[in-house]
Amino acid sequence: MKARGVLTLLVVSALCAQDKPRTETIGARVARIVAGASKTEVERTVRDLCAFGTRHVLSRNDSEAEGTGAARRYVEARFASLVELSGGRLKVETQQGRVQVAREGMPNEVDVVNVMATLPGTTDASRVYVIGGHYDSRNSDGADGKRAAPGANDDASGTAVALEACRLLCAETFAATIMFCAFDGEEQGLVGSKLCAETLAKTDVVIDGMIGCDIVGNTLGMDGARRDGVVRCFSYGQDGNDGQGRSLARALVHAAHAHSLTPKVQLVFRGDRFGRGGDHRSFHEAGAPAVRLTEPREDYSRQHQDLVERDGKPYGDLPDFVDFAYVAGVARVVAATLCELAAAPRMPVVRTASASRTAYDTEIEFALPPDAADCEFVWRATTAPDWEGVVASKDARMRGDERGRRRALLPGLALDELVVGVRSIGADGAKSRVAIPPDPDRMMRRAR
Ligand SMILES: [Zn+2]
Numbered sequence: 001m002k003a004r005g006v007l008t009l010l011v012v013s014a015l016c017a018q019d020k021p022r023t024e025t026i027g028a029r030v031a032r033i034v035a036g037a038s039k040t041e042v043e044r045t046v047r048d049l050c051a052f053g054t055r056h057v058l059s060r061n062d063s064e065a066e067g068t069g070a071a072r073r074y075v076e077a078r079f080a081s082l083v084e085l086s087g088g089r090l091k092v093e094t095q096q097g098r099v100q101v102a103r104e105g106m107p108n109e110v111d112v113v114n115v116m117a118t119l120p121g122t123t124d125a126s127r128v129y130v131i132g133g134h135y136d137s138r139n140s141d142g143a144d145g146k147r148a149a150p151g152a153n154d155d156a157s158g159t160a161v162a163l164e165a166c167r168l169l170c171a172e173t174f175a176a177t178i179m180f181c182a183f184d185g186e187e188q189g190l191v192g193s194k195l196c197a198e199t200l201a202k203t204d205v206v207i208d209g210m211i212g213c214d215i216v217g218n219t220l221g222m223d224g225a226r227r228d229g230v231v232r233c234f235s236y237g238q239d240g241n242d243g244q245g246r247s248l249a250r251a252l253v254h255a256a257h258a259h260s261l262t263p264k265v266q267l268v269f270r271g272d273r274f275g276r277g278g279d280h281r282s283f284h285e286a287g288a289p290a291v292r293l294t295e296p297r298e299d300y301s302r303q304h305q306d307l308v309e310r311d312g313k314p315y316g317d318l319p320d321f322v323d324f325a326y327v328a329g330v331a332r333v334v335a336a337t338l339c340e341l342a343a344a345p346r347m348p349v350v351r352t353a354s355a356s357r358t359a360y361d362t363e364i365e366f367a368l369p370p371d372a373a374d375c376e377f378v379w380r381a382t383t384a385p386d387w388e389g390v391v392a393s394k395d396a397r398m399r400g401d402e403r404g405r406r407r408a409l410l411p412g413l414a415l416d417e418l419v420v421g422v423r424s425i426g427a428d429g430a431k432s433r434v435a436i437p438p439d440p441d442r443m444m445r446r447a448r
Pocket residue numbers: 134154155186214215278
């Protein structure tokens with residue numbers, strides 16, 4: 001995919017699209033959309049992908065029955081089958097590149113092909129949300145492109161979520177653009193997602209959120225306990241617990257909670273599982289808010305394993321071990337989050353916050369995007385993982401000036417031990433990510 005192609009697509013769609021007046025609330029809309037999530041659909045995707053034997057980057061490209069070429073063409077055909085449902089708006093394309101690999105036993109360079117489907121936004125098309133899983137797989141030998149590597153849970157499950165989210169959302173219109181991706185080369189050092197993230201970073205699009213779904217299908221832990229009520233959400237925090245990734249992670253918690261979805265989203269304040277990585281890291285490194293969803297307890301006898309039996313115990317990543325109802329649940333959480341964020345206005349820009357010197361109040365100075373119908377303020381203790389309280393705009397003493405700058409006084413909130421933020425609300429009630437004031441220590445260092 002050429003960078004200019006994306007831009008042309010986004011600009012043209014923004015000019016052509018007619019934004020119909022919408023009376024449906026975001027709550028009703030999300031409920032209607034997620035009700036369509038299908039266990040049968042995700043099961044079909046996982047089983048079909050596993051049937052190609054292996055999807056390793058070095059596997060066959062010249063067959064329609066086995067190997068990475070067949071798998072990629074299958075994913076492309078599945079996305080293409082949704083174009084009609086989208087009213088012709090969904091743009092399906094492949095993105096090819098020859099990329100460097102630093103893995104033992106692997107050639108120095110490999111060809112990767114990402115498959116993506118883009119649903120252009122109507123009024124704010126340069127704001128983009130990305131959802132992706134990786135369709136490549138591996139067995140015990142990371143450089144083997146011949147022997148079986150079904151990769152059911154890792155990561156046909158994440159690819160199935162991307163496809164299902166696309167099926168659920170593609171008939172809808174949203175202010176912002178959503179890209180549904182199946183990445184290649186994750187098992188070779190995240191090379192496919194890196195190609196995608198770096199290509200997007202060279203365009204004018206702003207990635208407001210990337211959700212990586214990787215290993216989202218096993219609910220039976222190695223301890224024999226079944227855990228299907230939560231999905232872990234890992235986020236990077238190089239700017240502390242209020243970094244952009246954390247803001248996106250909290251938006252997922254909000255969506256799952258506000259729309260009463262299962263699994264619930266469990267915040268993990270670490271970029272990924274200890275010492276490990278995934279495609280969301282490529283987007284994080286390109287400067288985008290990025291998170292990873294993964295099941296609560298992984299079974300390591302499945303991942304990156306040859307299909308063998310040892311002491312009567314089966315090894316290998318087979319579809320029969322995947323909990324398809326859970327995968328459909330993850331697709332619901334993802335679709336709800338993307339629907340809410342892509343329907344909402346952009347998040348506000350916060351200039352500053354200050355503590356009142358006459359009472360225990362906080363004043364916050366910010367600007368809202370023109371399409372915001374309302375806003376709300378949130379707060380939490382500095383040590384609390386997620387927002388603890390909400391102040392509606394009617395309860396904040398608000399004033400604005402002719403240049404669009406607004407000030408709000410939040411009574412009773414003592415800023416010294418709190419984090420405060422504000423989010424935009426659209427006419428349908430959809431809420432943006434939360435914007436927070438710049439870090440005061442950094443502002444002071446800059447001023448010196
Ligand atoms: Zn994976």
